[in-house]
Amino acid sequence: MPDILLIEDEPIIARNIGIALGRAGHRVTHAASATEARRVLAAGLASGTHPDLVIADISLGDGDGIEVLSAHGPQLRDCPVIIMSGQDSTANRLRAEGISVAAFLAKPFAMARLCELAAALLAESLPEQQRKPGPSVMMYSHDTIGLGHMRRNSAIAEELVARVPGLSVLMLVGCPAGMMFAPRPGIDYIKLPSLAKLGRDRWQSGSLRIDAETARALRAGILERVAETFKPDVFLVDHEPTGVWNELVAPLRRLRESCGTRTILGLRDILDDPDRTCGRWAETGTDKVISTLYDDVLIYGNADFYPSSRAYGLDRLRPDGVQYCGAVTTVRARRSARREKGPRRVLVSGGGGRDAFLLLATALEAQALLPRRQRPDLQLIAGPLMDTELRERLHLRAAELDVTFHDQVSDMPARLAASDLFVTMGGYNSVTEALAIGVPALVVPRVGPSSEQRIRADRLRHLGLAEVIERPDLTPQSLAPHLSGAATRQPVVSARLPLDFDGAARAASHIAACLGVLTADRPAPLRQVSHG
CATH class of the missing domain: 3.40.50.2300 (Response regulator)
Known part of the structure; x- marks a missing residue:
């Protein structure tokens, strides 16, 4: 000592x-x-x-x-x-x-x-x-349109460094804005060259004015060099089993064979249409990568909400290595049923904001349709990835209507807890936070290229957990009654939720066990908080 x-x-x-x-x-x-x-x-x-x-x-x-x-x-x-x-x-x-x-x-x-x-x-x-190096974990998230993959890895990383002494977590991120969350001791990141998604399985350089082949070579070179130098004890990959352009296949194979690295695939509960996903995995050889280059598969969800393992054939690819962790979120408090008197509060956000302009613009025009006495206290959040030109257009229109407009916020859970309605797209993190906090949600799912948000919206509607407006039906006229409260619903009751929200803690416990660290699952119970 x-x-x-x-x-x-x-x-x-x-x-x-x-x-x-x-x-x-x-x-x-x-x-x-x-x-x-x-x-x-x-x-x-x-x-x-x-x-x-x-x-x-x-x-x-x-x-x-x-x-x-x-x-x-x-x-x-x-x-x-x-x-x-x-x-x-x-x-x-x-x-x-x-x-x-x-x-x-x-x-x-x-x-x-x-x-x-x-x-x-x-x-x-x-x-x-x-000198003995401490345990190490490397995490990969390819984020292009949103922040969801990086947010999940960040939540798990924070849980890990809190319970594993001397741990170092190195995050490989593709988000155009870089690492969007507060630094923590033991956690650092390397920024991969940004990509833009053109369509399903089609990518190009997102910021650099280089061709796709050069972008691919840059990213692959960084990944292979980092893996060779860092030699992590555990490698956690979010969402893309082979990485973009199969850039993870060589590092995965080398880490397993040369370093004894334990490789873990982390998947959100809903990926895309199951038939399409299974067909694509079979066609590209991704199914073989999952079955031969990964030791474990963690599903960030609950089988009662969506049977991910069966839907995507994971129970066949990894019959002994699939675990449901529960939803991954940093939220640790539920919304109080008590509400201070005052105007109705409505929060509108499209997550990272890359394709949220239409939702926010429609919310502003819906507000304009309402008589002043029926207008809620409306707050809009653009998100860090929204294009500057579009953000400025929303700024101007929001000022005309006396609507509060934020480029981005650092206290999203508190704002959700203070809201009577949350209007959002169907992204994993936005929906999970709303459900965890218990704020009534109106979901407007993205049309494509993936079916993920549409499937999630269907499940939410089927289970009575949220209201849904399909994107083709989104107009100021269809949205206005929701803003005013004319189309109301009761807050989500926790006992009805086929979800738990301790995925980050359970994933961290699994990884800690892989590192040889004995740690008990310690998912914190949701506690009541007042809002306003």
Whole structure:
């Protein structure tokens, strides 16, 4: 167990640091003053020992932390030092550099950041033969139109780093906007060249002005080099078993044969029309890739909502390796049945926004049709992938109608919980969040190229979980009664849902078990929250 000397005169700060480092598996000795720090270091010198890491504040009341450490420089020559200070000045940083400080932290700082830094410095200070790399997971999401694949992987990654000490998760993302979510210790990403989907199984370069063959070579080269260098213990692939243009086949084969990597395919519950999907898999050899290059298949859904394993022949391709995890979402709270008085609140969003213009534009014109006394408090969210020209057109029209318009938001669950109606397309993440929170939803499924959203909308309508307007029937006249509340329905009742929403936790538990980490499933129960 590493020994850490903490030199800090503020009792509350010292206590919090000691608890955080103790939970991380370190033994902490606390010196509450410059005098006490000198005594501890002198005792170590006399016995021929020194701490494995020193964390010291500069201002100690009875002295200066840097001066204390300078006096014991030879004793601490091979000991990494972290200096903390509430006075982040050039002078203090230069003084810290003078004693070869490994890191300088300005107060306040996150305890998670300090623990990550301490772990990294302790690992670096070990002799090379004693250094053991932590477990590693690589994730792939090819996102082109939306953010769904990356969002699922991100939710699972966050669960993983919270329960597997020392884990590194490297995400390979194709989203044109790059990684759209807050960074977390232990998680990083590599951006693949963006693609645009022209139709089913047809792609071209999305941003670079290069031909498809060059884009393919670029992506394949990055993937193969990253896999060869990172050598993950587990490789989780979302949605595309062979990747775009079969770019994953070679890395999958090499990782399994050379590195012993456990390969896992993660699939949302509804992919496309089952006959079409099975036929395409057979024609392209994807079915053989699933049966020979993957160890497990995780379905991010529930068999009672959609029988994915049977519909897509997965029970035949992987008879012992298919698991239903439940829906993957970061939502952990349900909408309260109580509602503050006020105007009806309607939220309209098309997910990433790449093809959401028609839905949002129709919502604005539906609002214009309503008498002012019937108009709801309407909020529109464009999404990060909507083209700038289209977003600006919506901005102008929203301003004319006194409608709140957002380019994108970071608090979507809270906005859903505060809404009386959520109008959305039929994407996996948008629908799952609405169901998890319990907000009434009106779904307008995408027409194509995939049948995924249409099938999901049919299931929702059949089970009474949402209302549906088919895209050809979407007009301001058909949407207006829903905005005003003339066409109303009761909020979703949790007992009726043939879904659970703990897919991220269960997928993370499965991956942790593959890494040899014993961890119990700990899906958090949904708790009531008030809104407004």
